[in-house]
Amino acid sequence: MFPFVDGFHWTFGHVLFLSIFGIVLAVIAVTLLVSLRRTARESKPGKAEAVRWKSEFHDLTDDERRCRHDLAGRVDHRHCHNEFDCRQCETHPKLASVTAAEFDFSTYGLDYPMDRFYHRGQTWVKRESDGTLTVGLTDLGKRLLGQPDRVNLPNTGDKVFANGRGWTASRGGVEVRILAPVDGEVIATGGPDSEFYLRVKPLETNPNLAHLLRGQEVSGWVRAQLEQLQILVTPAGSTASLADGGVLMEDLPKAQPEANWDKVYGEMFMAP
Amino acid sequence: MAASAIKPPLTAEIAASERQWIARGLERCSPLAFAGWMAPWLILLGVGIYATYLCLRYGLGATNLDNRFGFGLWIFLDLAVIALGAGAFFSGFLLYILKWKEIKAVISSAVVLGFLCYSGAMAILAIDVGQPLRSWFTFWHPNVHSMLTEVTFCITCYLIVLTIEYLPILLKNRRIKQVPSFLVFEWELHKLIPVMAGIGCLLSFFHQGSLGGLFGVMRGRPFAFREGFAIWPTTFFLFVLSAAAVGPSFIILTTKLVEKITSKRLVKEQVYQTLAKTTGVLLTAYIALKSVDTLIWLNSTSFNAGFAPWEYYEWKPFGGWILFAEIVVFGMVPALMLLSKRIRTRRGVIVLGALLACTGVVLNRFVMTIQTLALPTLSFDEFMTYMPNWVEFAVFGMVIAYAVIVYSLSYRYLNLFPQEKELSAGNVEVNDVPVR
Amino acid sequence: MAAGANEMKKTNRKYRYGMVIDLDACTGCGACMVACAAENNLAPAPAKVTDRTSITLMRVFQVKEPAPMPARKTAFVPMMCMQCDDPPCEHVCPQQAVELDPRTGIVDQMVQRCFGCRYCMAACPFHARYFNWFDPEWPAGMEQTLNPAVAPRMRGVVEKCDLCHGRFHEAQDRAAMEGSDNITYQPACAEACPAQAIRIGDLNNPDDPIQVQIGKPETFQFLVKLGTKPKMYYQSKHDWVKRLAERDSANGNSNRRDA
Incomplete structure (x- = not known):
């Protein structure tokens, strides 16, 4: 193989054979090195969270990737390819102006105030008058967690990134990560018993919240979520109801302790 | 008393912490049941390791291989x-x-599966050669005219490729991906996997072919010898085509087996249909070419070498039936079964067709190795048969056990079937109900 | 070692050694097999060795004529490496452990490079290659009988007849010392044959006495149609023996007995 090895002589066969394998090995090595180099570059805390979200979004099924405009009835069967970040989406502004067909707005007895923006990880964002944003769990999110055993909030001064880790909560031995809906620096923290979980100072003065759900989209989204929850919580072959007098029960883990909450939380909070 | 009071929470604790390694939303059996499943395979592995020790310590005289059957079961x-x-x-x-x-x-x-097949084959080869420590000589003094050199280079490179392809699957484990740099590495590697797939195709094309060429070039063995194009005998191309044809079938068989063992649905019916159809098309092409090749070989190649071809099939147990079985029973029949949509969509046909197709190709590999060596060459030669001994079976059993163990662990802790979550959600998607 | 004052003259002459074996003269005594084993330092076979795992670089086959008993004749066919000019074993070896020496025409097996894949054994139609299935062991004291000119082989490698390469080297040294251009030697089998049925010669040399033998009508080779160009010739005046040459011309000759 090598010219210095005893008895070696170059022939056409050697040149062809060894150059092909040299190229193959080089391609393999370059591929590995490139991904290692990129890894070193992307492994910084903020960037790693962005990559995590990309990777997790990549694994979502088409059903889980329904476009917000599909949820709102403005368009049929559209799936998101922008990691749910409509700020980057070219089609979003065009579709946003489409008037939806007649749509029966309802949040199915859940409390979704319309002064807020909603993120698919069961959080809401509210613009406060002082320019800060408050972040909290939606009504569905609250009912899913019930009274959490433990909540692990970021420290003030920490930065959170949209679709990155916001905080974690655990209930019944299952820990779940809650996605942060916006970019910002945490200036105050609340908790399950407070009005909000986080108060953040946005990184820009006038933050773009175009990626969050509003209005009719919320209705479609809540509906889709409730359907999925029904499937997740119902044991196969039975038709247990999650509703208690028409409205979803307050503390779901308490009402349905036999359900696989690890799985439910994973799906509902988009934490695979 | 105190111990019995502590015990249940302890096992529950183990189960809970083990649960942290299993992807969210996937149902897996209890750690105890899993250990029970693994136990017999671990025993088989142990027996095989002892047989391996015998081979490495005392030489290949521990096997039933002999000077005529230098290639045997392995x-x-x-x-x-x-x-x-x-x-x-x-x-x-x-x-x-x-x-x-x-x-x-x-x-x-x-x-x-590919990783297990190749690493298992490499492990057996390392035991099969007389001086495993000299294996690297092939890289130092390669004979570029030998098909085995091509095989060695390609398989080594391809095993590296398969390892790299396995990495992202491994790094996706629920716990492992919590480490940010592993997750990022997985993502970056994942983006470049098409490059690896391309290289893998090139390498596979050549080594699957060279494995066929291995026998096709043996001009001293007219039963195996074939003419061909340039340096490649026809077996080169037949092996590539037959391997590509049964690859999808083997995926069908293993997936169905895992579904059976775990009593879960892992893959949508449409995927099985696609895989089965792929096998059907490729197997049809393979059998057509194989038939042409067989006719040329019977009527010309073998005669030119001074061998009357009918004589090959006079030696029992290898009668003409083996050729018939290879081409018709395990060739044309599964090819038609999987090719025709009407037949393929019937219940159970896919598994049967895939099984027949895989058997056919395994039979072909058997014919090329064992029958080739069993047939006499010199006019006063004897026809010889050979029966592997327990050491050979045990070493092979070891590789099977290794594959089952690693696959079981992969299935348990890694998300091998992305559709599993969706299919186990209890609902049947509307578009997935077989339309009659 | 004996160089020094005597300047060794390197010859550029190319040899192509071949042998002619007279099957009519061969009595099947097996002296060649014994001489070969002794010359090549073959270890005594361990108890569990069978006919199929033993090493017999030279092997005499007994072949019976396909005729009814009283008329049936027997031939003995000594088989060893045919030193093919187009050796299938050389082409298949992945690490160049087999080499056709262009200076002698001898197919060399570099056992120290062989890793024992046995592909060459599968490729050889003459079954002339043998694998060391066991560690070679000599009873105490027997190592005194070893031939110092030939290195014993270790377990796990393939070996074969190399036309007594050790003897060739001695002859080469001798010729160089004498300043001669003519390297002649006798392999152990040829030397041992009481019937002088085995003759070696240089096929490149038109004046070599072996050429006369090769020219005779009773001379034939085994499996020529395979195209490996063997350099071993056989002679017999009997048609049924000559028909052994090719497989399809010798139907019925398939019962073989080892001598």
Whole structure:
């Protein structure tokens, strides 16, 4: 193989054979090195969270990737390819102006105030008058967690990134990560018993919240979520109801302790 | 009393912490049941390790191989396993080069299977050669005219490729991906996997072919010798085609087996249909070419070498039936079964067809190794048969056990079937109900 | 070692050694097999060795004529490496452990490079290659009988007849010392044959006495149609023996007995 090895002589066969394998090995090595180099570059805390979200979004099924405009009835069967970040989406502004067909707005007895923006990880964002944003769990999110055993909030001064880790909560031995809906620096923290979980100072003065759900989209989204929850919580072959007098029960883990909450939380909070 | 009071929470604790390694939303049996499943395989592995020790310590005299059957059970099974493992490269080709999105449902499983087939074959080869420590000589003094050199280079490179392809699947484990740099590495590697798939296709094409060439070039063995194009005998191309044909079938068989064992649905019916159809098309092409090749060989190649071809089939137990079985029973029949949509969509046909197709190719590898060596060459030669001894079976059993153990662990802790979550959600998707 | 004052003259002459074996003269005594084993330092076979795992670089086959008993004749066919000019074993070896020496025409097996894949054994139609299935062991004291000119082989490698390469080297040294251009030697089998049925010669040399033998009508080779160009010739005046040459011309000759 090598010219210095005893008895070696170059022939056409050697040149062809060894150059092909040299190229193959080089391609393999370059591929590995490139991904290692990129890894070193992307492994910084903020960037790693962005990559995590990309990777997790990549694994979502088409059903889980329904476009917000599909949820709102403005368009049929559209799936998101922008990691749910409509700020980057070219089609979003065009579709946003489409008037939806007649749509029966309802949040199915859940409390979704319309002064807020909603993120698919069961959080809401509210613009406060002082320019800060408050972040909290939606009504569905609250009912899913019930009274959490433990909540692990970021420290003030920490930065959170949209679709990155916001905080974690655990209930019944299952820990779940809650996605942060916006970019910002945490200036105050609340908790399950407070009005909000986080108060953040946005990184820009006038933050773009175009990626969050509003209005009719919320209705479609809540509906889709409730359907999925029904499937997740119902044991196969039975038709247990999650509703208690028409409205979803307050503390779901308490009402349905036999359900696989690890799985439910994973799906509902988009934490695979 | 205190111990019995503590015990249940302890096992529950183990189960809970073990649960942290299993992907969210996937149902897996209890750690105890899993240990029970693994135990017999671990015993088999142990027996095989002892047999390996015998071979490495006392030489290959511990086996039933002899001067006539220098290649025996091991080489035959290596060839078979590598042909079946072709699903890894071929599904990679379908997914990343031809962009058949459906294949995504089985690609991880195919990669793991490919990795196991190839690493298992390499392990057996390391025991099969007389001086394993000299294996690197092939890289130092390669004879570029030898098909075995090509095989060695390609398989070594391809095993590296398969390892790299396995990495992202491994790094996706629920706990492992919590480490940010592992997650990022997985993501970056994942983006470059099409490059690996392309390289894997190139390497597979050449080594699957060279494994066929291995026998096709043996001009001293007219039963195996074939003419061909340039330096490649026809067996080169037949082996590539047959491996590509049964690769998807082997994926079908293993996935169905896992579904059976775990009583779960892992892959949508449409994916099985696509895989089965792929086998059907390729197997049809293979059998057509194989028939032409057989006719040329029977009527010309063999005569020119001074061998009357009918004589090959006069030696029992290898009668003409073996040729008939290879081409018709395990060739044309499964090809038609899987090719015709009307037949394929019937219940159970896919599994039967895939099983027949895989058997056919394994039989072909058997014929090329064992029958080739059993047939006499000199006019006063004897026809010889050979029976492997327990050491050979045990070493092979060890590789099977290794594959089952690693696959079981992969299935338990890694998300091999992305559709599993969706299919186990209890609902049947509307578009998935077989339309009659 | 004996160089020094005597300048060794390197010859550029190319040899192509071949042998002619007279099957009519061969009595099947097996002296060649014994001489070969002794010359090549073959270890005594361990108890569990069978006919199929033993090493017999030279092997005499007994072949019976396919005729009814009283008329049936027997031939003995000594088989060893045919030193093919187009050796299938050389082409298949992945690490160049087999080499056709262009200076002698001898197919050399570099056992120290062989890793025992046995592909060459599968490729050889003459079954002339043998694998060391066991560690070679000599009973105490027997190592005194070893031939110092030939290195014993270890377990796990393939070996075969190399036309007594050790003897060739001695002859080469001798010729160089004498300043001669003519390297002649006798392999152990040829030397041992009481019937002088085995003759070696240089096929490149038109004046070599072996050429006369090769020219005779009773001379034939085994499996020529395979195209490996063997350099071993056989002679017999009996048609049924000559028909052994090719497989399809010798139907019925398939019962073989080892001598």
